[in-house]
Amino acid sequence: MDKELPRRVFLTTTVPLGGTLLAGCNQPTDTEEETQTENTTQTDTQTDQPSETPDPLANADFTLSETGIIYGDSVVVGLELENTSEAELNRTLPLTVGGQQLDRAQLTLAPGESTTVELTGTPEKTGTQTVEVGNHHVGTVVVRAAKPDAARAxxxxxxxxxxxxxxxxxxxxxxxxxxxxxxxxxxxxxxxxxxxxxxxxxxxxxxxxxxxxxxxxxxxxxxxxxxxxxxxxxxxxxxxxxxxxxxxxxxxxxxxxxxxxxxxxxxxxxxxxxxxxxxxxxxxxxxxxxxxxxxxxxxxxxxxxxxxxxxxxxxxxxxxxxxxxxxxxxxxxxxxxxxxxxxxxxxxxxxxxxxxxxxxxxxxxxxxxxxxxxxxxxxxxxxxxxxxxxxxxxxxxxxxxxxxxxxxxxxxxxxxxxxxxxxxxxxxxxxxxxxxxxxxxxxxxxxxxxxxxxxxxxxSAEREPPTFEGEVFRLIFERTVPESELNPQVEDGRDLTFMLYQLTIETDTGATVLDADIGTRPEGVEFIVGSSGPEQADSNSWQWLGGSRETVISVPSLPDRGRIDLTGIGATDMAVSLKVGHERLDTTRITDELATQTLRLG
The missing domain is CATH 3.20.20.80 (Glycosidases)
Structure with a gap:
């Protein structure tokens, strides 16, 4: 980021929460409020009741260029002043923002002379901060942290x-x-x-x-x-x-x-x-x-x-x-x-x-x-x-x-x-x-x-959208079966279709494209929708299909013509169809006994 907030205040302050050293959390303390009140009162008194040494800034015209800036930008205060006294005016004018002095000007004016002064400074912290020239409250500025150029929300x-x-x-x-x-x-x-x-x-x-x-x-x-x-x-x-x-x-x-x-x-x-x-x-x-x-x-x-x-x-x-x-x-x-x-x-x-x-x-x-x-x-x-x-x-x-x-x-x-x-x-x-x-x-x-x-x-960083290898086919089952119907001891269980042990794909000439033990997370086989994770008992491993009537599977490749063999046990006797893309290619029936069912490609 171009304008990184300094860490020195965040990591070294020991003042109580809300104290003036807390970055971005500057709130006047009771003492500061009293001091500001006293300063205001004194200024009012000097303005309404002229004394031997009136404040020459009492009638000055202050302008604050912006009440909200981005961290790293400057606060600019303009001051128009006329020396209405009979003596030469010599005055140092400090600009403070959030209690920190950022600039100062040395002012010398002969009697009756006028001038315009510009004070500028860059705040060292974010947050809502008071702006003062000497004891005069000019206004409040909100210093907002700079935002990165975002590529996403x-x-x-x-x-x-x-x-x-x-x-x-x-x-x-x-x-x-x-x-x-x-x-x-x-x-x-x-x-x-x-x-x-x-x-x-x-x-x-x-x-x-x-x-x-x-x-x-x-x-x-x-x-x-x-x-x-x-x-x-x-x-x-x-x-x-x-x-x-x-x-x-x-x-x-x-x-x-x-x-x-x-x-x-x-x-x-x-x-x-x-x-x-x-x-x-x-x-x-x-x-x-x-x-x-x-x-x-x-x-x-x-x-x-x-x-x-x-x-x-x-x-x-x-x-x-x-x-x-x-x-x-x-x-x-x-x-x-x-x-x-x-x-x-x-x-x-x-x-x-x-x-x-x-x-x-x-x-x-x-x-x-x-x-x-x-x-x-x-x-x-x-x-x-x-x-x-x-x-x-x-x-x-x-x-x-x-x-x-x-x-x-x-x-x-x-x-x-x-x-x-x-x-x-x-x-x-x-x-x-x-x-x-x-x-x-x-x-x-x-x-x-x-x-x-x-x-x-x-x-901020740009991304390359994900790409995926392999080809996808879908199995559309006639229905799902609540797990509790297969095992009454299970409450709020899964909705199941088929307990898949082995997935085999062959070309129409009998060449094996895939022969996968599904319970072992075979490389290249991905269940995108409609399955639970692999399970194992004794020497057997499997993966339950279900959750919805549709199971979507990605495999390394599919032949234009050939067969898909599903070895496993159905949750009940029902029909299952094969779709590749938007085309329904074949339908067969599964039973609740261990068997291999074939679906034709092409």
């Missing part, structure tokens, strides 16, 4: 819960529950100075959108978002949206959205959001519709489509719905995918594979798989960049996860993967979730490294 998950009356752990020292230390200390999320600094850091990083954790109508989170955040004078510099905290509103266990209680609560929530947030000018929109992000959307079951449509009709608005799914989830058959406009994942962390390498690989493989599936499911993919995961310092709730320590190198690599598979925006987990150490907000440990990486790797 970048959003970040945002948590407004720090500080009383919300999270006030450890007697206010809530950051002791994080492996990292915020540069801003144990701040209160409602502090206008903190909000302003966060806005400037977002600008610096190329983050144009914050997705705000929301816990229900009239909650403290709701009020803080409405009044403190959206009420901030600079809030309209970013776009904002709702991260619907599903477990906080509907419970931590899977729930049928068409259940009376769940549907009523969700409908009331959606009506509140529509009335309170969706119609604001600064609310985030995609395709002209207000964004709603549903966290852990896999928990919502039942007749989701009709329940969601009922809530939308009651609210009078249909949001652009982004649903959070676990990494490596097979999207077909997920009830919320039926109503989603886009799919994403909040975190690529998996406690069963807590290594840096696995963390990075999961991000890449998940986005690749979902990107290929998106066209068949009619959803967008919004990939996520994250620096790691570490909740080992949390004490206010029980956690027992082995960490993937957060570091800029992980963030850079997940950011590259996210950018590569993003036709639209990218999301970041997170701007300030300190308890899980996923934040890109500056810390004492990493400074602005995450902000810099966001700007350079995610927001």
């Amino acid at each position: 970048v959003g970040a998950h945002y948590y407004p819960w720090y500080g009383s009356p919300l999270h006030d752990w450890r007697d206010g020292e809530w950051s002791r529950e994080s492996p990292s230390t915020p540069v801003l200390g144990d701040y209160n999320s409602a502090d206008p100075a903190v909000i302003e600094q966060h806005i400037d850091w977002c600008r610096q990083a190329g983050v144009s959108w914050l997705n705000v954790s929301w816990w229900g109508p009239n909650s403290v989170h709701d009020t803080r978002f409405q009044e403190d955040i959206l009420g901030h004078p600079r809030a309209d510099e970013l776009s904002w949206s709702i991260l619907y905290e599903t477990t906080g509103r509907l419970g931590s266990d899977p729930v049928a959205l068409d259940d009376d209680y769940a549907l009523e609560r969700f409908t009331n929530d959606l009506q509140h959001l529509a009335e309170t947030f969706f119609n604001r000018d600064s609310y985030k929109r995609i395709d002209g519709r207000p964004v709603l992000y549903i966290w852990v959307a896999q928990n919502l079951r039942g007749d989701v489509e009709s329940a969601y449509q009922s809530a939308v009709e009651a609210a009078g608005v249909e949001p652009y719905l982004i649903v959070d799914m676990p990494v490596r989830t097979s999207l077909a058959g997920q009830p919320m995918i039926e109503v989603a406009d886009a799919v994403t994942t909040y975190s690529v962390y998996n406690p069963n594979e807590p290594t840096r390498e696995a963390f990075i690989e999961r991000a890449q493989s998940t986005y690749r798989s979902w990107y290929r599936a998106a066209d068949y499911l009619d959803v967008d993919v919004i990939p996520t960049a994250a620096p790691g995961f570490d909740d080992t310092e949390i004490t206010h709730t029980q956690r027992d996860n082995e960490p993937v320590p957060s570091m800029p190198e992980i963030y850079q690599q997940t950011g590259q993967s996210a950018r590569h598979y993003a036709d639209g925006p990218v999301l970041v987990t997170s701007f300030n979730e300190w308890y899980e150490d996923t934040q890109i907000e500056p810390s004492e440990q990493h400074g602005t490294a995450y902000l810099d990486a966001t700007a350079e790797i995610i927001a």
